[in-house]
Amino acid sequence: MRPFKSVPKARRGDRVAVISPAFAAPAISPAIHEQALRRLSESTGLIPVEYPTTRQLGASAEARAADIEAAFADPGIRAVMATIGGDDQVTVIPHIDPSIIAANPKPFLGYSDNTNLHNLLWNLGVPSFYGGSTQIHLGAGPGVDDIHLRSLRAALLEGGSIELTQTSESEDFGIPWEDPRALTSFGNREATEAWEWAGPRKAVTARTWGGCIEVIDEIAMAGRMPPLADLEGVILLLESSEELPSALAVKRWLRSLGERGLLQAAAGVLVARPPVSELSAPVPSAGERAALRHEQRDAILGQMALYNPQAVVCVGVPFGHTRPQWIIPHGGSITLDGTSRTVIADYAG
Structure with missing residues (x-):
């Protein structure tokens, strides 16, 4: 099996990218998105950072790839989270420069259509975390489910075995x-x-x-x-x-x-x-x-x-x-x- 890189955890006060590499769900319900960002900050101490296509419906594959590259390349961003899945991320992958990701490994969280990005990371020897949707699991409902919050903190901040x-x-x-x-x-x-x-x-x-x-x-x-x-x-x-x-x-x-x-x-x-x-x-x-x-x-x-x-x-x-x-x-x-x-x-x- 190929060797995998070590990916450092974030610390409270660090910045985390919140991007829409597939579907820009925050454009449909900004209120849920903004509640998700508040809950993310309150529950982890991390500072969420949006990108040009985070709320942009119909963004091109090239524009979404540029946001992925920018999030990984920025040394001030310590983790990357997807707002939701989608349908066409397979068209985004060819526009990503894999050398940028390989040179700047950091935790990525997402599921569903984000399987495409997880697979790219795997092929580069970069571990990630399957799950997490700010729009669904953080922003919607009366609060964050206990098991989701526990694994979110483990993935982003704490590590350990659960x-x-x-x-x-x-x-x-x-x-x-x-x-x-x-x-x-x-x-x-x-x-x-x-x-x-x-x-x-x-x-x-x-x-x-x-x-x-x-x-x-x-x-x-x-x-x-x-x-x-x-x-x-x-x-x-x-x-x-x-x-x-x-x-x-x-x-x-x-x-x-x-x-x-x-x-x-x-x-x-x-x-x-x-x-x-x-x-x-x-x-x-x-x-x-x-x-x-x-x-x-x-x-x-x-x-x-x-x-x-x-x-x-x-x-x-x-x-x-x-x-x-x-x-x-x-x-x-x-x-x-x-x-x-x-x-x-x-x-x-």
């Missing part, structure tokens, strides 16, 4: 941003289910790689996947988006990764609790939602059983497109313990 734990309840989406209640109320939360484990009863500790399954598909088609040799022994991170891909689509993506050799290379797989309802459609019943989650779980476990039954697999962890959300290492280290049924994340730089 056992990832289950949450008692979860939501797929919050209140629409145009509704004033979005500033003070969570969305509809429901009780969560126990995590599912598969594979041998052993512990594996390894660096992580992965992200949103749909975006990994784009990365592969664009020819930007890491060499398979670099992925040997990783813990693969997998989650699906709010577009709610079917279990059949997930099966096909996993099967393709198996045919590529990636599933066989992985020492373990960490799978997120998937969203199964969407803001713009009627919410399925509780039974239907549970069935949709089980179908995706079975699709993933089925492909792992075919391609790598010796991998330790944990399904249902609250990261990715869910809230509350753990921010987890990408390119950093996670331990999956199939004996004790625990997941330990290392937030060291």
